[in-house]
Amino acid sequence: MDESRTTPLHRWHLEHGANMARFGGYDMPLWYPAGARAEHLAVIEAAGIFDTSHMAVLGLRGDGARDLLQRSFTKDLDRCQGRDKGPLPVGRGVYGVFLAADGTVIDDAIVYRLDQAAWMVVVNAGMGALVGGHLERQGGAGVRITDYSDRLGKMDLQGPLAARILAAVLHDPGPVLAGMRYFSCKGGFGEIQTPMPVRLRDGTPLLLSRTGYTGEFGFELFVAGDRIEPLWQTVLAAGRDLGLLPCGLAARDSLRTGAVLPLSHQDIGPWPFVNNPWLFALPWGDGGKGFSKDFLGAQALRDDPGDAFTLPFAGFDPRKITVGKDTFVTDLRGDTIGQVLTCVTDMAIDRVGAIIVSKATPPAAGRPADFKPRGLSCGFIKVNRPLAIGDVVVITDGRRRIRVEIRNDIRPHRSARHPITSML
Amino acid sequence: MKDLSELDFPETVRYTEDHEWAAVDGEVVRIGVSDYAQDQLGDIVYVEMPEIGDIFEKGDEFGTLESVKAVSEIYMPVGGEVVAVNEVLVDTPELINQDPYGAWIVEIRATDVGEYDELMSAEDYIEMLRG
Known part of the structure; x- marks a missing residue:
């Protein structure tokens, strides 16, 4: 190495x-x-x-930068802000992914608009040269790409x-x-x-x-x-x-x-960016039908959405499996239906009756006074069929078999979106 | 990760290559994991233990430690029948991090106490860790 x-x-x-x-x-x-x-x-x-x-940072400058991003980044920078889908203003960022022509993921990124014609692209560790090279190959006049990593x-x-x-x-x-x-x-x-x-x-x-x-x-x-x-x-x-x-x-x-955020190259990667919890990264048109712009990979996503489904799960106690090549997902009959992408323990949460409670959950929303979470295993699986929220499957490393529940969310009462006035 | 010199290896117990420790009292052997093991694993969040009455041979897997990093099997330093499990670890598995030689996991009645004498002394164990 x-x-x-x-x-x-x-x-x-x-x-x-x-x-x-x-x-x-x-x-x-x-x-x-x-x-x-x-x-x-x-x-x-x-x-x-x-x-x-260790994260990589690229700068894109020039009159052609917006057009290059529109052709290569999944978010529609002209229609991504708020309910009315306005353009990305200066001083705002947006999460999306860079896809290859076959609809598979090169990397995910936050694209910031620093100024009218200056953009900053934050990608993952070691990915600056690869994403920078990919953007260079997409070409276009009037854009200068700098790797600041x-x-x-x-x-x-x-x-x-x-x-x-x-x-x-x-x-x-x-x-x-x-x-x-x-x-x-x-x-x-x-x-x-x-x-x-x-x-x-x-x-x-x-x-x-x-x-x-x-x-x-x-x-x-x-x-x-x-x-x-x-x-x-x-x-x-x-x-x-x-x-x-x-x-x-x-x-x-x-x-x-616990916040249902993907790790690039583990939860999203060299397979089509479809049927996963992060489809908000795509430029959905009005009514959620079709895309509001064309971009690299869009055709593949439309034509061949694939048959893999990525879903969040949470266990019933802290037990997890160490993800490796011998770990897989089975249904309750024991038939293999897919693989485990991520499996960790969120140590701030536990089950209280039918709900998952966090240390940040307000008492009125169900946190008991003496709440001492043991933690819950959680993560993402990629399976060969759609599953419903609440379905139970088994994750296994061939030795342990752990029952987990398909979820639409994992750790409740997160603070990321709280207004800043309430946090000062 | 701590340097070996910062870790504790009491001479009153014996050690295995899989980083368990064993302490003998008559024919009862008390078993836990070494300071090196807990340091490598990081925070332990769950301990899976056997039932009283379970019988194991030397080297058998008898439980697992769930840390933030991984799931690790724990193995019997000597063969015997489980006579006690440390129920305190069910709710406070972090005791293994805080006091690895106080936070025993099981006690067994050894089939052959002679197996205890074959385990490594603290000196031999440290030598093995130094590689």
Whole structure:
């Protein structure tokens, strides 16, 4: 195996006792001494920070950039905002995927409109060159593509106290955070600029995005590579008395799974992007029939939607299986019907009677006073037939057989979309 | 992950290659997993244990530890009949992380206590971990 790459925070992770593992070609923290359970719960109840400097970032500039994205990205940038489906304004981002001509997934991404003719595309670890090359091949006049992946540092600040912690480290936080909506961005640094500057109290410029990969309220912070360690330390100090924890990839994985968010190349990948929980990434036309634009892969999705169905599930206790080549899904008679894509334990939830309750569930919505969740296994399966919400199937590694329920959602009462006014 | 020098390997118990520990008292052997095992696994969120009266041979799988990272089988250091299971671990599996030598998993009545003497000393176990 070739040597792992590292982020600018690598030394900090090692010095702070992180349990490290290779992910996306990078040597990354799985958890710190507090442990993945405490980290997962911190993001539900307080806040956590994640080193996400391994993510790749592309810049697209020029009059042809919008057209290139319209032809290659699944979201319709002219019709994706709000109920009336307006165009993506400057300072907003949108989630979608890049498909190959056969309708299979190259990678998922958030595309931000930084300015009239400047776009930022955030893709997964190690995918900058591949997606950048793919976009170059789609061609088009008047667009310049720049891969910033090795030049920037990125961290995610996630959890209900994220805005309070952020306010303590920003210069003049009032106007920055005022009205900052889910999937909006402000600020910038170097060549990556939106119209409104955002600075830390020490003057460091940053790009701030109200997004994340946990299902919880929070932000992604982008800075120049040499500014990420001071930023990480400053945020950590600001949140220390509020229960903020540095969090590793294990907590990130269990949080995103509970929030029904896919991991690219695991839950979506080299098979057609159909019959899955993330079809909101497609540019549905009025009434949900047909697509509002043409794009690479659209024809394949229309002509050959395939016979695979990807569905979220939750178990009845914390037991899971370790996903590998010998893991599969059976029906209750024992017939194999598919494979397991992701299986983790969301440690903030448990079953209370007929419902799943989270540590964030309000008492009025069913959280008992003495609620102490043991956690529930959850994840995604890909099966060869449609299944209904509430159906029970078995996931197995050939040794254990675990009954799980097909769900349309997993961890309830997530905070990602809460208005920022209620979080300050 | 901790350095070996930060982990605890008491000399009062013996160890297996699969990272269980065993402590003998007469013909009863108490069994758990080592500090190295819990550190490798990360937070343990569920423990599957056998029933009292179950009989195992040395090396048999007798339960599983469910951590945030993976599912790990646990194996009998010596053969015998289960005479007690640590019910406290049902609701507080994290005790294995916090106190791996206090948080025993099962007690068995050994078929042949001689098997205990074949297990590794702390010194041999640390030597094995150093590779």
